[in-house]
Structure formats: structure tokens, C-alpha cells
Amino acid sequence: MFYRNIDEGKVISQEEISKGIFSLWIKNKGAAYANAGQFVGVYPKSKDTLLMRPISICETDEKESKMRLVYRVSGKGTKEFSELKEGDNVKLLANLGNGFPVDEVKGKCIVLMGGGIGIPPMLGVAKALKGEDVNAFLGYRDRDMFLHEDFMSACKVYIATEDGSVGVKGNVIDALKASTGLKPDVIMACGPMPMLRAIKKYAEENNIKAYISLEERMACGIGACLGCVCKTVKKDGHSHVNNTRICTEGPVFDAEEVDI
Numbered sequence: 001m002f003y004r005n006i007d008e009g010k011v012i013s014q015e016e017i018s019k020g021i022f023s024l025w026i027k028n029k030g031a032a033y034a035n036a037g038q039f040v041g042v043y044p045k046s047k048d049t050l051l052m053r054p055i056s057i058c059e060t061d062e063k064e065s066k067m068r069l070v071y072r073v074s075g076k077g078t079k080e081f082s083e084l085k086e087g088d089n090v091k092l093l094a095n096l097g098n099g100f101p102v103d104e105v106k107g108k109c110i111v112l113m114g115g116g117i118g119i120p121p122m123l124g125v126a127k128a129l130k131g132e133d134v135n136a137f138l139g140y141r142d143r144d145m146f147l148h149e150d151f152m153s154a155c156k157v158y159i160a161t162e163d164g165s166v167g168v169k170g171n172v173i174d175a176l177k178a179s180t181g182l183k184p185d186v187i188m189a190c191g192p193m194p195m196l197r198a199i200k201k202y203a204e205e206n207n208i209k210a211y212i213s214l215e216e217r218m219a220c221g222i223g224a225c226l227g228c229v230c231k232t233v234k235k236d237g238h239s240h241v242n243n244t245r246i247c248t249e250g251p252v253f254d255a256e257e258v259d260i
């Protein structure tokens, strides 16, 4: 269901699950209505970090109306979030973006791909598709991994590490190529831009439908500032330009439609 509001969230728990990676559970109204692949804007309290920070919804508990955010500390805003404690209030702009088309892919051979801090939103997708033929390919730098055990409770898991310390040495596509007998009908992915470009190319060459979740710096999160546009293959029917807004038309796109 569509839900968009300024939510007053309450922190339920927070823990560091890997070096510099935090898992934050928040109770808020929007959690009961979120789709896998949507994101929220989290507002820092500090005056010198005014803009909301976009963070993907990792998973939700609809009954309890709570959501999990998993993020890497990368600057002032996320550093501040890492200091949140149980019972603290946190202001959110929830729920943003479109999410992955989970209902459309049921009954198919589904491959999920997550790279680095693009892994968290794919957990929500895996849980939404529990019981389906879902194969998650998770890419890390090294053995300092996170969330892989959570995925194992929802689907089959394949690991790739850049240094080869766990699973296949290389990236998620190397791991897919190494998995004999797996012929995906659809790929859904989130991760760094070079990984998404490679997935788009691989999917086109192998005639596989692919949905990719893009990231861009964001200010408003609701389509007003045009700070987050990316190039599209076709011209937009309304404005006649090859542009689309990641925060509202995305962050999830049919890979064929975006020029990345």
C-alpha cells in the first residue's frame, strides 16, 4: 500500500554487525506498508547535516510495524546514526521509491545479486519471495561478511569475495558463472555502479530480464529537486528528455530502460 509521511520512529535496537556496518531496528508507522526495495530518508539531528540520508529498507516486521536499516558509516550523517540507542527518537521520510516487482517474478528462477552495501535491500526481497526458487549471490571484499546468515533462512546463498577468502574469487557474476546448472529467468540487483553495469550487459547478452536498484546523491527524495536524475534509453513522454528521477521513478529500474 502507498504510504508517504514524515514518521516519528523509535529505536528498538542497534548493533555493529561487521566493521563499520550497523543494523538498526526502528518502530515506525511506514514499516507496516513498505515494499521490498523501497528506502527511507533518515534525518540527522545535527544542524550541519541538514539533508535526509537515503537508506534502503533491509527488512520489515509488518505486525510489529518495525523496519531494519543496515548501513555503512561513511560520513557525518551515518556516524551520527551509529550513535543511536534503544528508545531514541529518529525522524524519517517514509516510504520512498518504487521497490522490486516481487509479484511479477513468482514461479520463475530468480537470482538476487547484492554487492557490498547494496546487499541489505536484497534481504527484504529474499524474504518476500520465500518458498520461491530464489538464489542469492552476495559479493564482499573479504571474509568480513554481513547478513549472509539471514539470507540462508530465506533462500539458497552463493558467496563471492574479491580476495577469494570465502566462496568464488571475484564478483557476483563470476559466482553465477561458476554455479553449474543455474539458468535464471530474472535477476534483481543492488550494488556499486560497475557491478550494475556488468549485470545489465550480462543480462542483455544472455536474454535474462534484469531489475537494478540505482543510487544517486539525493536532497528532497520526493521528485522535486531533480538532484537525482539518471539517463534513460527512451525519451520521457511528458518532458521529452532522456532523464528519470531515481527517488521517484526508481530506485529500481528495468535494466533495459536506463543508460548507465
Ligand SMILES: Cc1cc2nc3c(=O)[nH]c(=O)nc-3n(C[C@H](O)[C@H](O)[C@H](O)COP(=O)(O)OP(=O)(O)OC[C@H]3O[C@@H](n4cnc5c(N)ncnc54)[C@H](O)[C@@H]3O)c2cc1C
Binding pocket: 039, 049, 051, 052, 053, 054, 055, 056, 057, 070, 071, 072, 073, 074, 075, 076, 077, 078, 079, 117, 120, 121, 214, 215, 216, 217, 218, 219, 251
Ligand atoms: C536509494 C538509496 C539507498 C541507499 N541505501 C543505503 C543502505 O541501505 N545502506 C547504506 O549504507 N547506504 C545506503 N545509501 C547510501 C547513503 O545514502 C549514503 O552513504 C549516506 O547518505 C552518506 O551520508 P553521510 O552523511 O554519512 O555522508 P556524507 O558524505 O557526509 O553525505 C553528504 C551528502 O551526500 C549524500 N550522499 C553521500 N553519499 C551518497 C550515496 N552513495 N548515495 C546517495 N547520497 C549520498 C548524502 O545524502 C548527503 O546529502 C543509499 C543511497 C541511496 C540513494
Ligand code: FES
Binding pocket: 217, 218, 219, 220, 221, 222, 223, 224, 225, 226, 227, 228, 229, 245, 246, 247, 248
Ligand atoms: S532527490 Fe530530489 S528529485 Fe530526487
